Amino acid sequence: MIISNLKLILAGDWLQGPYVYALYDSYKMSSHQIDILFVAGFGSSMLFGTIIGSFADKYGRKKNAILYGILYGLSCLTKHFNNFWILMIGRLLGGMATSILYSAFEAWLVYENNKRGYDVDLLGSIFSHAIFGNSIAAILSGLVAQTAVDKFGFVSPFDIAFCILVIMIIVVSLTWTENFGDTSTSLVSSYGNAYNSIKKDHKIICLGLIQSLFEGAMYTFVLKWTPSLENAAKETITEHAGKIPHGFIFAGFMIAIMIGSSLFKILSKSLQPENFMRGVLCISSICMTIPVLFPDSQTLIFISFLVFESCVGIFWPSMSTMRGKYVPESTRATIMNFFRIPLNLIVVIILTQDLTNSTLFKFCTIFLGLTAVAQHWLYRLSVAKVTEVLNSNEEKDGLKQGDKELPIQSNISEA
DSSP states (O other): OHHHHHHHHHHHHHTTGGGHHHHHHHTTOOHHHHHHHHHHHHHHHHHHHHHHHHHHHHHOHHHHHHHHHHHHHHHHHHTTOOOHHHHHHHHHHHHHHHHHHTTHHHHHHHHHHHHTTOOTHHHHHHHHHHHHHHHHHHHHHHHHHHHHHHHHOTTHHHHHHHHHHHHHHHHHHHHOOOOOSOOSSOHHHHHHHHHHHHHHOHHHHHHHHHHHHHHHHHHHHHHHHHHHHHHHHTTSOSTTTTOOOHHHHHHHHHHHHHHHHHHHHHHHTTSOHHHHHHHHHHHHHHHTTHHHHOTTOHHHHHHHHHHHHHHHHHHHHHHHHHHHHHSOGGGHHHHHHHTHHHHHHHHHHHHTSOOOHHHHHHHHHHHHHHHHHHHHHHHHHHHHHHHHHHHHHHHHHHHHHHHHHHHHHHHHHHO
16 A cells, blocks of 8 residues: 555656656747756755655644645646746745655655554565656656657646646545654754754764765756767767657666666665665766766666666665664654755756766766765764674673672572
């Protein structure tokens, strides 16, 4: 049931993504206006994310999930209007909805898992299945959206997404239980508690750095994979030079993510995510160097992008599992949205600068290299924590053993 709900949630998002730019272009928006609209979406997520996250912790994650459906549904409706300012409102609503999508649902799931006494390792399996299902939903959504566009135009995928979001709201309302973070504190106190948790625990800082830098590089990749492959295609001497099959490439990326989610399940059977993610992040950094070193080799670039997407498939369930371990329940959604601020700031800065593809991929390489460093730091901290717990248990066992021996020694003394 949980995975089915997540498929509905994510399908509502995937149906829209591939056609936002195309819809704006069909409305004869200038490239500058389109850039502003995209910046507005990421900026909205950055500015309102922490506020919405605190609402989820204080007033309920289920209510926040329903709010996601309402905000995103209204955003879909604005796509019917060829008016810059109405479309701007839609982007602002969509940015708020995205903040909920990447925080409240995970916070709800982790709480329910813990409340029902399930093993924390089960979270990894659930998140892995969710990523696998997400990829299937993305592929099917792409096929449905393309068919709808061919018959009814660029606004039709948004109408289908609206219908799916309405169904999602009904399903969540009827099947989910409500759960909360810390309801006793005010919103301002919730921010303070989240900040104190981040400041006191270096493991949370590591997770925040990894999330912000990796996702910043990932969104940059999402924006730039098309021109990178198209520029490489121009160097190919064929009658189709400069043309790339976007639909097949997108499907290939989704299959790569599915493979990554399956690799996560295999790796997590023998290793903790804190350990194996160090290698995954190093590989992802190397992948981003290929468009810089071999800008004219379409084959090498495409292979590197497929490997990177496989790393993304491993990244999502790994991060969700580690957040489930280290992020405190009382301010979970608030903390997760705190770290979306630098993420969205990175994307906004990139969108507002006239940087070459090569420069952008160099930044991606640096960002991902830094995530590998942060992941190694997290691994060292987790090992130290385990060692501390083991030593503490040994001391307790020693004290208990000593207590058992005291009466014997006392009897000997009395004798």
